[in-house]
Amino acid sequence: MEYVSPEGLRLDGRRPMEMRQIRAEVGAVSKADGSAVFEMGNTKVIAAVYGPREVQNRSQQLNDQALVRCEYTMSNFSTGDRMRRPKGDRRSTEISLVIRQTMEACILTHLMPRSQIDIFVQVLQADGGTRSACINAATLALADAGIPMSDLVTSCSAGYLNSTPLLDLNYVEDSAGGPDVTVGILPKLDKVTLLQMDAKLPIDTFENVMQLATEGCKAIANYIREVLQENTKQLESRRGT
Amino acid sequence: MRGPQLSLNQTQKLRLEAALEKLESFSSKANSVTVADTIPVNYEDGVLKGHGTSEIDGSVVATVCGVVERVNKLVYVRALRARYKPEIGDIIVGRVNEVAPKRWRLEINFSQDAVLMLSSMNLPDGIQRRRTAVDELNMRCIFEEGDVICAEVRGFQHDGSLHLQARSQKYGKLERGQMLTVPPYLVKRRKQHFHHLDQYGIDLILGCNGFIWVGEHVNTKDPTEEEQASKSEQEQVATKLNRNAASLEEQERTYTPLETRQNICRMANAARVLSTLGFSITVELLIEIVNLSISLKSDIREMLGSEFCVLVAEVEAERRSAKIKKK
Numbered sequence: 001m002e003y004v005s006p007e008g009l010r011l012d013g014r015r016p017m018e019m020r021q022i023r024a025e026v027g028a029v030s031k032a033d034g035s036a037v038f039e040m041g042n043t044k045v046i047a048a049v050y051g052p053r054e055v056q057n058r059s060q061q062l063n064d065q066a067l068v069r070c071e072y073t074m075s076n077f078s079t080g081d082r083m084r085r086p087k088g089d090r091r092s093t094e095i096s097l098v099i100r101q102t103m104e105a106c107i108l109t110h111l112m113p114r115s116q117i118d119i120f121v122q123v124l125q126a127d128g129g130t131r132s133a134c135i136n137a138a139t140l141a142l143a144d145a146g147i148p149m150s151d152l153v154t155s156c157s158a159g160y161l162n163s164t165p166l167l168d169l170n171y172v173e174d175s176a177g178g179p180d181v182t183v184g185i186l187p188k189l190d191k192v193t194l195l196q197m198d199a200k201l202p203i204d205t206f207e208n209v210m211q212l213a214t215e216g217c218k219a220i221a222n223y224i225r226e227v228l229q230e231n232t233k234q235l236e237s238r239r240g241t
Numbered sequence: 242m243r244g245p246q247l248s249l250n251q252t253q254k255l256r257l258e259a260a261l262e263k264l265e266s267f268s269s270k271a272n273s274v275t276v277a278d279t280i281p282v283n284y285e286d287g288v289l290k291g292h293g294t295s296e297i298d299g300s301v302v303a304t305v306c307g308v309v310e311r312v313n314k315l316v317y318v319r320a321l322r323a324r325y326k327p328e329i330g331d332i333i334v335g336r337v338n339e340v341a342p343k344r345w346r347l348e349i350n351f352s353q354d355a356v357l358m359l360s361s362m363n364l365p366d367g368i369q370r371r372r373t374a375v376d377e378l379n380m381r382c383i384f385e386e387g388d389v390i391c392a393e394v395r396g397f398q399h400d401g402s403l404h405l406q407a408r409s410q411k412y413g414k415l416e417r418g419q420m421l422t423v424p425p426y427l428v429k430r431r432k433q434h435f436h437h438l439d440q441y442g443i444d445l446i447l448g449c450n451g452f453i454w455v456g457e458h459v460n461t462k463d464p465t466e467e468e469q470a471s472k473s474e475q476e477q478v479a480t481k482l483n484r485n486a487a488s489l490e491e492q493e494r495t496y497t498p499l500e501t502r503q504n505i506c507r508m509a510n511a512a513r514v515l516s517t518l519g520f521s522i523t524v525e526l527l528i529e530i531v532n533l534s535i536s537l538k539s540d541i542r543e544m545l546g547s548e549f550c551v552l553v554a555e556v557e558a559e560r561r562s563a564k565i566k567k568k
Contacts, residue, residue, distance in 0.1 A: 033324060052324060052352035054338075066352075108295070108304060113401060115352035143276050146323025148293065148304040151277040188277040189297065228275040232306045235321045237268035238261065238519040239427065240561060 003161040034145025038137035042127035047137035049145040052115035065109035067116040070100035108148040128174040155184035156216030183213040187221040247547040260554040274303040291317025325425040325450035332434040334448035362407040418456020423516035425451035441504035510544040
């Protein structure tokens with residue numbers, strides 16, 4: 001199948017290096033300590049953060065740092081065919097773990113000993129790139145909850161189809177079976193915290209694809225900063241003196 | 242998305258936007274930062290890094306979203322929407338989570354539960370003495386799970402746990418009223434957190450942790466001398482138990498007048514409106530809003546509606562502009 005037309009357009013009309021439209025909002029869940037909605041084209045994800053709070057299971061309590069937990073769920077209505085999804089299937093457990101590890105890398109857990117931070121992410125609409133959308137939403141929610149972090153983590157995916165590197169794959173491109181590289185970076189520290197690929201790629205093309213994904217992450221980071229800045233300003237001005 | 246989630250009609254929407262815009266124009270150019278923003282500092286003077294900052298490659302970087310504050314050499318970031326951060330001497334309102342040996346565990350919106358030791362609170366009969374094993378067994382007579390309590394922050398123990406104390410008649414169990422939670426950044430630390438509003442016959446406690454108590458006014462009475470009669474230990478405990486049982490019945494009999502109950506609800510709704518709008522919560526402002534609602538003859542439930550919310554925003558914008566003009 002042809003994923004990039006001779007004119008250089010993708011199936012949804014984007015250029016190979018073009019990202020889908022992104023939109024983010026903080027404060028979506030009223031009772032949570034921090035929450036956010038993140039949209040990437042038709043992918044829509046909601047995240048809620050509770051904590052730092054008292055550890056629920058005393059045996060898991062850590063005396064020198066906070067316990068970070070993450071739960072990823074996919075709504076029944078999020079995909080084209082409505083499916084019953086058993087809780088704790090392989091895919092969601094794996095993604096929960098990935099998100100937890102990525103977020104733990106940037107949270108300054110040593111500042112909140114003997115406490116726990118719960119991150120809940122739910123996919124409302126799935127159109128490829130849910131993993132990166134979840135990470136971006138979780139970052140926003142953590143920042144909204146006022147949890148100290150060394151940097152904002154942002155994530156973006158890129159693929160390689162029809163011998164062209166493509167940024168931010170949607171569902172159709174994702175299910176083509178080509179390589180799909182998900183990258184998570186700390187933009188300020190310029191470090192990589194997440195790198196996933198379930199296929200083989202020659203090393204020189206891989207470098208190009210990863211470079212593309214990193215650029216995407218940086219663009220998302222800029223947008224997230226703007227959203228947070230706007231939110232902080234608004235809160236401060238309304239509070240008054 | 243944060244802010245009032247109300248169904249506003251077109252005019253109300255415009256009025257609210259205008260009022261909020263007005264408020265925004267008053268705010269001084271607050272140097273707000275987000276996570277991983279570099280904070281400009283003058284290195285020649287020497288810098289002390291405070292809360293919410295860290296050092297990356299020799300430059301001071303924020304670790305939370307908030308407002309940069311500078312005190313002499315100290316540079317710190319005041320986080321806005323975060324959980325409560327206790328300071329010694331803070332007056333807080335909390336809810337009992339658990340009765341443990343010699344202590345109660347309280348939920349106070351902090352990253353851990355706070356601890357109130359049996360030994361760091363006055364006994365209800367006001368007698369000063371060692372706490373015995375019998376006292377420990379009768380702890381549920383004082384506070385049970387789910388009770389709302391007012392106490393003071395005593396400090397952090399060596400093991401990092403937060404301890405509270407309630408060594409005065411004004412602290413203790415809160416009854417006949419309602420507790421509401423607001424974001425802690427809206428409550429400012431002040432000299433006075435207990436307020437007795439005589440005109441409404443209610444007590445208002447603005448806990449530093451963002452828990453607000455509105456309840457019927459109670460007289461804090463000093464322990465009477467006669468209670469300290471010389472009795473044997475056993476007898477004292479027995480009488481105490483009886484008295485507790487008696488006082489419980491008594492409390493059930495005590496009746497809160499309808500007017501007071503309405504005042505409690507009005508005051509609580511005023512606090513709710515302020516917290517949805519994100520305005521800082523002070524007694525003066527709360528009283529002003531209650532008076533506004535009374536003067537408008539609006540129902541208590543209408544206070545949570547969109548019209549009243551817009552009105553409060555406009556009044557607040559007006560008030561702040563008047564304040565600036567005075568300067």
